[in-house]
Amino acid sequence: MTTSTLNSNEQQLLIDGMHCAACVRRVEKALLKVENVSFASVNLADQTAFVQGNAEPEALVAAVVKIGFGAEVLESEEERRAKQQAQTKRVLNHKRSQFIVALIIGFALVAFGFYKGMIIDESNRSLWLGWAAISLATMYFAGKDFFIGAYTALKNRSANMDVLVAISTGTAWLYSFWLTLFPQPNAHVYFEASVMIIGFINLGKYLELKAKQRSSLALEKLLDLAPKQAVIFEENIAKTIPVKGIKPEMRVQALTGDRLAVDGILESGSIWVDESMLTGEALPIEKKAGDKVRAGTLVQDGSGVYIAEQVGSQTALARVINAVRHAQSSKPPLAQFVDKVASVFVPVVVSLAVIAMFVWLMIGKEFSFALSIFTTVLIIACPCALGLAIPLSTIAGVARAAEFGVLVRNIEALQASSEIDTLVFDKTGTLTTGQMEVVDVTTFNGFEQDKLLQIAKSLEQHASHPIAKAIVKFAQNQTACEMSDIQVAKGLGISGKYEENLVKIGNAKFVGAENQSSSFTQEGDFSSKIFVAVDEQLVGVLSVSDQLRPESKAMIEQFQAQGYQCLMLTGDRQATAEYFAKTLGLNGVIAEVLPEQKAEKIRELQAQGKKVAMIGDGINDAPALAQANVGIAMHNGSDIAVETADLSLMKQGLAPVMQILPFSKRVLQNMKQSLMGAFFYNVIAIPVAAGVLYPFTGWLLNPMIAAVAMTLSSITVVLNSQRLLK
Numbered sequence: 001m002t003t004s005t006l007n008s009n010e011q012q013l014l015i016d017g018m019h020c021a022a023c024v025r026r027v028e029k030a031l032l033k034v035e036n037v038s039f040a041s042v043n044l045a046d047q048t049a050f051v052q053g054n055a056e057p058e059a060l061v062a063a064v065v066k067i068g069f070g071a072e073v074l075e076s077e078e079e080r081r082a083k084q085q086a087q088t089k090r091v092l093n094h095k096r097s098q099f100i101v102a103l104i105i106g107f108a109l110v111a112f113g114f115y116k117g118m119i120i121d122e123s124n125r126s127l128w129l130g131w132a133a134i135s136l137a138t139m140y141f142a143g144k145d146f147f148i149g150a151y152t153a154l155k156n157r158s159a160n161m162d163v164l165v166a167i168s169t170g171t172a173w174l175y176s177f178w179l180t181l182f183p184q185p186n187a188h189v190y191f192e193a194s195v196m197i198i199g200f201i202n203l204g205k206y207l208e209l210k211a212k213q214r215s216s217l218a219l220e221k222l223l224d225l226a227p228k229q230a231v232i233f234e235e236n237i238a239k240t241i242p243v244k245g246i247k248p249e250m251r252v253q254a255l256t257g258d259r260l261a262v263d264g265i266l267e268s269g270s271i272w273v274d275e276s277m278l279t280g281e282a283l284p285i286e287k288k289a290g291d292k293v294r295a296g297t298l299v300q301d302g303s304g305v306y307i308a309e310q311v312g313s314q315t316a317l318a319r320v321i322n323a324v325r326h327a328q329s330s331k332p333p334l335a336q337f338v339d340k341v342a343s344v345f346v347p348v349v350v351s352l353a354v355i356a357m358f359v360w361l362m363i364g365k366e367f368s369f370a371l372s373i374f375t376t377v378l379i380i381a382c383p384c385a386l387g388l389a390i391p392l393s394t395i396a397g398v399a400r401a402a403e404f405g406v407l408v409r410n411i412e413a414l415q416a417s418s419e420i421d422t423l424v425f426d427k428t429g430t431l432t433t434g435q436m437e438v439v440d441v442t443t444f445n446g447f448e449q450d451k452l453l454q455i456a457k458s459l460e461q462h463a464s465h466p467i468a469k470a471i472v473k474f475a476q477n478q479t480a481c482e483m484s485d486i487q488v489a490k491g492l493g494i495s496g497k498y499e500e501n502l503v504k505i506g507n508a509k510f511v512g513a514e515n516q517s518s519s520f521t522q523e524g525d526f527s528s529k530i531f532v533a534v535d536e537q538l539v540g541v542l543s544v545s546d547q548l549r550p551e552s553k554a555m556i557e558q559f560q561a562q563g564y565q566c567l568m569l570t571g572d573r574q575a576t577a578e579y580f581a582k583t584l585g586l587n588g589v590i591a592e593v594l595p596e597q598k599a600e601k602i603r604e605l606q607a608q609g610k611k612v613a614m615i616g617d618g619i620n621d622a623p624a625l626a627q628a629n630v631g632i633a634m635h636n637g638s639d640i641a642v643e644t645a646d647l648s649l650m651k652q653g654l655a656p657v658m659q660i661l662p663f664s665k666r667v668l669q670n671m672k673q674s675l676m677g678a679f680f681y682n683v684i685a686i687p688v689a690a691g692v693l694y695p696f697t698g699w700l701l702n703p704m705i706a707a708v709a710m711t712l713s714s715i716t717v718v719l720n721s722q723r724l725l726k
Contacts, residue, residue, distance in 0.1 A: 011057060013049040014083050015042065016070030017149065019205075020161040022346055023069070026153070030063045044391050046084065048074075068152025088209060095206040102142035102199030105134060109192035120183040128180050128189065135173065135191040143169060143198040159346035165201060167350065168378035169194040175371050188368050190375070193702075197379055200708050207715055225296030225317060230261035233305065250308045258299045262311045266291050269304020273297045345381075349686070353377035356690040376689040376701050380709055381682055389674035392721035397667035400724050405651040406660045413646030415671075416630050417664035419611045423559055423657075424602065424624070426616035427570035427580060430634050430654075432546040434617065436466045438474035439527055440543035447539040454478040455503055456532055456542065459496050462486050467530060467544050468494070471505075474542075493530075504533045513538050548583065555654040556584050562662075569593060569601055569614070569624065599623035615657060632657060670724055674717045681713045 015027060024042045027049060031040035037053040037060075049071075051060055057073040064071035074080040109131060116124045147170070149162030176189035230246060231238050231253040238253065243261045246252065252261055254271055272284040275297045284300045287293055293306050295315035312318065357374040361367065398408045408414055425431050443449050457475035460468040462483070483496040483503070493506015504511045511533035527545035531538060556566050568589045570577050577591035590601050602624050605612050614621070614628035625631030625645045633645035635652050649656045689701050 009038075009052055009054055011051045011055070011060065012074045012080065013051065013060060013064070013071050014074055014080065014087065015047045015049055015064060016087060017145070018042070018044055018047060018069060019149070020044070022153075022159060022161065026067055026156070026158050027064055027069060030067050031060060034059050034063045043395075046391075046395065047087065048080070048084075067156050067158075068149060092206060092209055095202050095209065098142040099199050099202035099206055102138055102195050102202060105138045106192050106196030106199050109135065109195060113189075113192060119188060120180055122183075125180065125183060128191075131191055132177050132180050135195050138195050139169065139173065139198060142195070142202060146198070146201075159350065161346070163346055164349060164378040164381065165198070168353075168375040169197050172197075172371065172375050175368070190368075190371070193375070197375075201379075204712075204714055207718075225259060227259045227261050230258075244312065246308050246311050248308050248311060251305050252308055254293070254299050254302075254304045254306055256299055256301055256303065260293050260295055260297050260299065260306070262295050262308045263315045264293055264306040264308045264310075266293055266304050266306045269302060271302035271304050272300045274300050349378065349381040352381075352686060352690065360691065372700070372702075373689070373691050377686060380685045380689045380701070389678050389717050389721075390671055392718060393667060393671040393674060393724065396721045396724040397663075397670070401660060401663065402650075404659050404663075405649060405656040407648040407650055409646050409648065413630050414664045414667050416611070417613065417647070417661055418668040420564070420613045420630060420661060422565045422567065422605060422610040422612045424567045424569050424605070424612055424614045424628070425586075426614075426621050426624075427568055427572055427577065428546060429617040430615055431552045431568065431580065431584065432548050434546065436470035436528075436544050437547055438470055438542050439545050441540065442543075443540045444538055447534075449540075450478065452532060452540040454481060455498055455534075456505060456540075458483050458498065459486070459494055459503055459505055462496070463488060463494050467528065470544050471530070471542060498534075501534050502536070504536075505530060507531065511538065512536055548580065549653055551653050551655065553584050555658060556586060558658060560585070560587070564661075565610075567605075569598055599627040602627040613661075615654070632660075667724060670721060674720050677720070678713065678717060681709075685709060 018024060018027065024044050027042045028040050031037055031042075031049060031051055034053075034055045036055045037051055039052040040049060042049045049064075061071045061073060072083070074083065112127075112131060116127060120128050143165070146162045146165040150166035153159055153163055172190040173194040176191050176194070179189050227243055229240055230243050231240050232246065233239075233251040233253065246262050251267065252264065254260060254266075254269070256271075260273070266287050266289055268289055270289075271287050271293075273287050273293065274284045275294065287304070289304075294317065295310075296317040310316070353374045356377055357370040360370040360373055394411045397414055398411065401408050401414070428434050441449055441452065443452050453475035456471050457478050458480045460471045461480060481498060483498055486494065486496040488494050489506065489510060493504060493510040495502065495504045495506075497503070508514050508529070508531055511531040513531050513533065527543040530542040530544055532540040532542065559566050565587045566584075568577060568581050568584075568586050568591075570589075570591050571593055572591055574589075574591040577589045581589040593601060598621065602612055602614060606627075606629070612628045613630040613632055614624045615632045615634065616625055617634035625633065630647065631645040633648045635649045647660060691700055694700050
């Protein structure tokens with residue numbers, strides 16, 4: 001994706017330093033306050049932000065930096081990937097060294113405590129002063145990010161995970177240092193807890209980041225499809241240039257083993273192309289002169305030259321990558337709910353920790369006991385898992401959908417797809433192939449079929465109508481003859497002279513066969529009749545018809561078996577629509593509908609309480625696609641249909657629809673599992689950390705165990721989201 005891949009009023013930022021859902025909320029609020037920003041969406045999982053509006057890039061960066069995070073504007077998808085990988089590598093190395101140092105010092109402190117005791121007296125006081133200095137230096141090295149983040153957050157009158165970690169570990173260390181200076185009878189120090197809590201949290205962040213890398217792998221595979229260089233021909237001289245330098249109309253070489261650099265039309269040669277990463281189609285497809293080829297697809301055999309058409313950000317691959325990135329950064333209603341919870345979560349947790357501490361002090365427990373409760377509650381309630389639950393499921397779900405041939409344009413559509421109960425299909429190009437075919441040939445007055453097809457091909461090859469193309473294709477084995485004085489009568493037919501004979505091909509009125517046309521129409525026959533006349537004498541009739549997709553009937557049966565109501569919505573004649581509906585076994589048909597009426601018909605279904613998915617491919621379907629709960633555009637649909645739809649199919653047929661509907665339920669279920677797991681963890685963990693079990697069992701949660709539990713909750717959420725990739 002180059003700069004132009006993003007909309008002209010849209011910018012993408014790479015954010016540094018976000019830890020939880022509260023961080024996301026703060027960054028979004030800061031971006032929305034910038035002048036001329038209309039929308040901002042921040043993704044915790046990949047540390048990026050999409051911003052819409054006409055704001056100055058410098059103002060966006062300044063707004064994020066002001067609240068304590070790093071930010072830089074990304075100009076291209078390649079830059080995003082490079083900088084994101086560099087950032088991830090840097091953070092991984094940093095977290096690795098931080099957790100290793102913290103845990104080594106922490107375990108050394110535990111060992112010293114066992115040897116000399118955790119209660120300070122005159123015999124070990126000087127040694128503990130030394131360990132206090134070592135632990136402070138360790139906390140500075142391994143935990144300074146938390147303390148700086150907490151300071152910045154509080155300065156901006158907000159709270160996040162950093163606040164919980166900094167307050168808990170800082171309070172524990174300060175209390176321990178005070179005991180070192182002024183020893184108290186039977187009072188334990190918590191230097192080792194402060195250090196090890198920071199160590200375990202950094203370990204969790206390290207493992208979490210490693211797992212998130214794997215979640216983004218599917219999108220990175222798409223990026224790897226784009227080659228860096230290509231061979232072009234200028235004045236028949238081959239030159240190797242960067243792909244970024246390819247312009248429309250350039251002639252580009254395609255050899256076995258190459259990945260095609262841009263979208264184009266094959267000019268010469270014949271190649272077999274693997275399009276599986278774009279379409280999900282496993283078998284290679286033969287491409288001949290005149291066929292469309294797409295960037296990123298692999299030439300498995302053959303060689304040829306193609307003319308560049310869509311380049312840079314306009315290629316199908318670039319549009320897929322851009323759409324996937326957008327969808328991964330969009331937020332379903334569940335995520336918006338989490339953001340609201342996160343904005344109040346940390347202040348509530350701090351309040352609960354303070355209340356728990358004072359309750360135990362009032363009961364009569366010593367300060368060290370109450371401090372342990374305070375620290376444990378703060379640590380175990382860190383909302384990392386809460387902030388990761390939805391973004392990670394989103395990234396994995398959208399990437400996996402792209403792998404099996406469905407382009408998700410926004411994650412809300414994936415959530416809405418899980419609630420669909422009614423499928424409304426357009427007819428032409430959706431349930432049918434959309435390509436006219438000659439299904440019958442009848443000759444008259446002793447005219448031979450081969451001769452009829454020869455003159456039909458010779459004349460129709462000068463027309464661009466779909467029926468003309470169907471006739472030319474059907475007669476492809478015939479040798480074309482020379483035609484002169486060719487004239488096209490739009491909507492009627494075409495005429496020309498062959499060996500001084502006037503040849504007309506078109507409807508009955510055009511060729512003068514109105515009186516005979518009714519005899520060719522039989523009940524149940526919905527093909528179009530194309531009449532051929534030579535010197536005003538009828539010599540043949542070609543029956544041309546759109547054909548059902550081979551899989552349509554089986555797909556409809558499977559949809560119905562899963563409980564979906566299947567309807568047809570078409571502008572075609574009622575009789576024709578009912579014939580196809582009966583053949584397919586549809587639940588109903590709405591026919592003879594104008595394009596502007598299609599959206600109204602969808603609204604009527606929705607008014608009945610139905611959750612509707614509209615599947616179509618044409619410009620006339622765009623209003624209905626926009627009105628439906630979920631709009632699904634067929635492969636090779638019109639640009640307007642594709643842009644209007646929520647989901648776009650990247651391979652032929654209805655099979656991807658059969659995959660995406662149950663998969664959308666899996667994605668929503670995965671989100672709920674992670675979210676409920678995170679909530680349930682905190683609901684259970686906070687009371688336990690506060691000591692509710694202590695009066696009955698004498699059992700108290702150690703702050704270090706709390707840090708481990710908090711880490712495990714985040715890792716569990718990460719691993720759960722990755723199940724979507726399998």
